[in-house]
Amino acid sequence: MSAPAPSPLAIVDAEPLPRQEEVLSETALAFVAALHRRFTPRRDELLARRAERRAEIARTSTLDFLPETAAIRADDSWQVAPAPPALEDRRVEITGPTDRKMTINALNSGAKVWLADFEDASAPTWENVVTGQLSLIDAYTRSIDFTDERTGKTYALRPDEELATVVMRPRGWHLDERHLTDAGGTPVPGALVDFGLYFFHNAKRLLELGKGPYFYLPKTESHLEARLWNDVFVFAQDYLGIPQGTVRATVLIETITAAYEMEEILYELRDHASGLNAGRWDYLFSIVKNFRDGGPRFVLPDRNAVTMTAPFMRAYTELLVRTCHKRGAHAIGGMAAFIPSRRDQEVNKVAFEKVKADKDREANDGFDGSWVAHPDLVPIAMESFDRVLGDRPNQKDRLREDVDVKAEDLIAIDSLDARPTYAGLVNAVQVGIRYIEAWLRGLGAVAIFNLMEDAATAEISRSQIWQWINAGVVLDNGERVTAELARKVAAEELADIRAEVGEEAFAAGNWQQAHDLLLKVALDEDYADFLTRPAYEQLKG
Numbered sequence: 001m002s003a004p005a006p007s008p009l010a011i012v013d014a015e016p017l018p019r020q021e022e023v024l025s026e027t028a029l030a031f032v033a034a035l036h037r038r039f040t041p042r043r044d045e046l047l048a049r050r051a052e053r054r055a056e057i058a059r060t061s062t063l064d065f066l067p068e069t070a071a072i073r074a075d076d077s078w079q080v081a082p083a084p085p086a087l088e089d090r091r092v093e094i095t096g097p098t099d100r101k102m103t104i105n106a107l108n109s110g111a112k113v114w115l116a117d118f119e120d121a122s123a124p125t126w127e128n129v130v131t132g133q134l135s136l137i138d139a140y141t142r143s144i145d146f147t148d149e150r151t152g153k154t155y156a157l158r159p160d161e162e163l164a165t166v167v168m169r170p171r172g173w174h175l176d177e178r179h180l181t182d183a184g185g186t187p188v189p190g191a192l193v194d195f196g197l198y199f200f201h202n203a204k205r206l207l208e209l210g211k212g213p214y215f216y217l218p219k220t221e222s223h224l225e226a227r228l229w230n231d232v233f234v235f236a237q238d239y240l241g242i243p244q245g246t247v248r249a250t251v252l253i254e255t256i257t258a259a260y261e262m263e264e265i266l267y268e269l270r271d272h273a274s275g276l277n278a279g280r281w282d283y284l285f286s287i288v289k290n291f292r293d294g295g296p297r298f299v300l301p302d303r304n305a306v307t308m309t310a311p312f313m314r315a316y317t318e319l320l321v322r323t324c325h326k327r328g329a330h331a332i333g334g335m336a337a338f339i340p341s342r343r344d345q346e347v348n349k350v351a352f353e354k355v356k357a358d359k360d361r362e363a364n365d366g367f368d369g370s371w372v373a374h375p376d377l378v379p380i381a382m383e384s385f386d387r388v389l390g391d392r393p394n395q396k397d398r399l400r401e402d403v404d405v406k407a408e409d410l411i412a413i414d415s416l417d418a419r420p421t422y423a424g425l426v427n428a429v430q431v432g433i434r435y436i437e438a439w440l441r442g443l444g445a446v447a448i449f450n451l452m453e454d455a456a457t458a459e460i461s462r463s464q465i466w467q468w469i470n471a472g473v474v475l476d477n478g479e480r481v482t483a484e485l486a487r488k489v490a491a492e493e494l495a496d497i498r499a500e501v502g503e504e505a506f507a508a509g510n511w512q513q514a515h516d517l518l519l520k521v522a523l524d525e526d527y528a529d530f531l532t533r534p535a536y537e538q539l540k541g
Contacts, residue, residue: 008183009033014126015541023133023197031239032180032196036188039232043173043189046225050529053221053257054290061294063256064407069223069264079328080266080273081245086165086211087113087274089393090330090369091385092378094164097122097445098132100146103139104155107163109375110382114164118194119171119218120282120455122444125541126179129190133197136166140205165211167250170194172219173228174530192232199236199247207242214248214274219282221257223264230269247272250332254279254456255286259316259410262323275330275368278317280308281456287413288463292470292527297414299471302424303460308334308358310416315409321366322400330394333362333370339447340376347450352380359384368394373445373452420468421476428461429489429518433497435461436531437514440539459531465522483523490515513538 009029057063065073072078093113096102106114116136122128138144139157146155157163171177171190180188195215203213217229233247251258251265253276258265266273284306291298300306308317317333324331336358338351355372359381362370372381389395431448435458438446446453467473468481479485494515498506517535521528528534 010181012179012181014179017127017130019134020130023130028197028200031200032193035192035196036182040189042228050221057290058293063260063411065260072267073263080270083274084212087248090332091389092381093369093371095371095373098135100135100144101155103135104146104157105375107139108158110378111164113167115216116166116168119169123439123442125442127541128442137201140202167214167216168198169216169218203240203242212246217249217251220251221255223261223268226265226268230272233272245271248274250275250277252277252279253320254282256290266327266329273329275332276320276324277332278320278334280334281460285459285463288467292467299467299473300464301418301420305418312410312412312415315405318403319405322403325396325399330368333367335371335373336377337373337452339374339450339452341450355380363388366395366398366400420473426489428464429493432458432461432518433493433514436517437510440510440513455532462518462522462531466527486522490519
């Protein structure tokens with residue numbers, strides 16, 4: 001490792017946290033500062049490029065595979081690096097934030113992989129950013145435990161061989177970390193903070209444990225953004241003096257533009273690539289964001305009506321499997337977000353059947369694994385993939401050469417036979433207010449109506465309200481969606497919440513603030529690229 005220069009980074013507007021010096025050591029901050037100096041200018045250029053591409057989509061209302069990278073797609077000779085042993089079998093992955101209880105439960109869950117989330121399932125308070133890093137450090141040194149103060153129940157790790165492999169997800173390129181700034185007062189990108197602190201403290205330790213620093217890369221919009229991540233990995237491995245190719249990255253294909261560049265994204269990361277993941281809510285959010293002024297044919301119906309069997313979603317997932325297996329990468333399926341009820345077994349029975357059908361479909365389509373949000377869903381997903389995989393760790397040998405997806409198939413939104421409903425509008429408002437309120441309290445993964453919701457579901461909720469208003473959508477009850485109707489529904493929901501939780505809890509929460517923020521991002525003429533940006537300005541801590 002090269003000798004670090006004194007870090008010019010400053011911690012600003014943050015209360016001291018217990019044990020923070022273990023995470024924010026001088027050498028760790030020097031590494032983050034080096035990443036910031038070298039890569040933030042390119043990050044800024046790529047964010048500007050996003051805006052240019054969005055303007056082009058607004059002008060043309062279409063997307064296509066890139067002509068300038070046709071040679072990469074046509075070259076059948078290249079493959080991504082072979083998966084390390086710890087990532088050969090990914091048939092079930094559990095997701096969740098990095099608080100101590102979740103860390104222990106996820107590692108003990110029986111899943112093959114835990115997506116340790118610093119992104120959509122974590123509200124980026126300074127406490128969550130720092131203590132989440134401590135949770136992972138303590139997990140790798142087996143010094144983590146947790147006692148629930150309310151129930152007295154204690155949690156501890158199972159033996160190493162029974163623990164899930166960690167794949168850590170840093171924040172997306174668009175979010176800054178306001179509590180960590182350089183000498184000029186410029187904040188460090190949250191992605192570099194999360195990646196840098198985790199990599200610096202754990203890369204060598206993970207290698208000693210027979211694993212490695214593995215990452216999920218969120219919100220990627222182009223192969224050039226994947227190239228930036230690859231350069232970050234090369235620099236980081238050199239800095240710590242560990243072998244090139246030690247890092248492995250799985251990219252979430254959760255933006256519509258990335259869906260047209262899947263092969264190029266794998267190519268850019270090929271020495272560090274591990275696979276691609278097919279998301280749902282962020283992908284739909286990205287479609288609305290990019291085609292929000294494209295007219296009626298791009299109007300999405302209620303979010304819960306857009307399942308993975310919708311024709312344009314089938315095109316996306318089947319192309320992802322074909323692309324991954326053609327290049328030797330894992331194809332990882334979407335989220336089962338159901339949270340089992342402790343009181344209503346009939347609700348559980350119906351939901352478990354839906355989860356099983358979803359996971360059966362993914363396994364039969366050629367996916368190598370899939371996501372769940374709750375430990376009780378691990379056995380259901382495991383059974384679906386065990387039935388198809390047997391003793392094999394994956395099915396990358398299923399090349400899916402029968403798949404032939406055209407550019408227009410990915411944006412054939414009007415191929416779905418469903419229309420917006422009044423109930424869908426109400427649900428969007430309900431989920432938006434309830435999620436944002438919890439997020440403002442520092443919670444990123446929130447159970448709402450028996451579903452685990454994260455920032456992506458709030459994004460699609462507020463985006464649909466915006467799109468329906470601006471497209472003049474008429475709902476199933478004959479009402480046209482207007483700003484006035486959205487305000488009426490939001491006022492009714494706020495009153496319902498007040499009655500539900502009681503005056504004291506209502507006053508102690510952030511309900512009015514969440515209501516106001518949802519309406520701001522749903523009704524403003526200028527569409528905010530990300531809800532989490534204005535929300536972060538209001539986030540305390």
